[in-house]
Amino acid sequence: MDTINVVNLKPYFGVQPSYHFMDIAVVNRFLLYKELYKRRGDPARAKPLTQKSFREQLAKEMVEFSGVPAAAPPRPPTPPPSLTCMPAYYGEDATTVRRYCRKCSDAGNRRVKTPVYCRKCQVPLCFTPKKNCYREWHDLLE
Ligand SMILES: [Zn+2]
Ligand SMILES: [Zn+2]
Numbered sequence: 001m002d003t004i005n006v007v008n009l010k011p012y013f014g015v016q017p018s019y020h021f022m023d024i025a026v027v028n029r030f031l032l033y034k035e036l037y038k039r040r041g042d043p044a045r046a047k048p049l050t051q052k053s054f055r056e057q058l059a060k061e062m063v064e065f066s067g068v069p070a071a072a073p074p075r076p077p078t079p080p081p082s083l084t085c086m087p088a089y090y091g092e093d094a095t096t097v098r099r100y101c102r103k104c105s106d107a108g109n110r111r112v113k114t115p116v117y118c119r120k121c122q123v124p125l126c127f128t129p130k131k132n133c134y135r136e137w138h139d140l141l142e
Contacts, residue, residue: 030054087127087134088119099124103133 030051049057091097094115102123104112116127118134121141126133 026055026058027051029058083120085118085120085138087116087125089115090117090124091115101126101133103137 033049033054089097090099096115098113098115099117100110101112101114103125104110112126112131114124114126114133116134117124118137121137123137125137
């Protein structure tokens with residue numbers, strides 16, 4: 001079975017330096033908080049938060065703030081719809097506009113017309129149950 005060895009990926013390796021930065025930020029906020037508390041003299045609170053409980057509170061806020069986007073799995077990039085190969089009609093229906101099939105003309109049959117083209121490749125190609133030049137053209141591209 002093809003399984004990715006998660007242990008070898010070291011997911012936390014790149015996170016280390018930011019801990020130091022976060023620590024400074026926490027201490028700065030704590031000092032600011034203490035300063036504000038002293039100036040206000042908030043009567044609703046018996047005593048200011050200790051640094052420990054302040055850190056716990058702040059850590060909780062940080063998790064709540066950053067948790068959602070960080071936990072979301074990375075999405076594979078989806079190409080815009082216009083960039084994918086898909087059969088399309090030149091005209092309003094299968095009879096109005098028809099072009100010479102590129103695949104057929106490459107094979108020497110230059111008089112086969114088709115109303116269908118690939119919207120990405122911009123190439124006219126037969127696309128019927130009997131003659132699927134569209135599929136053959138894209139099989140050769142791969
Ligand atoms: Zn195509
Ligand atoms: Zn054809």
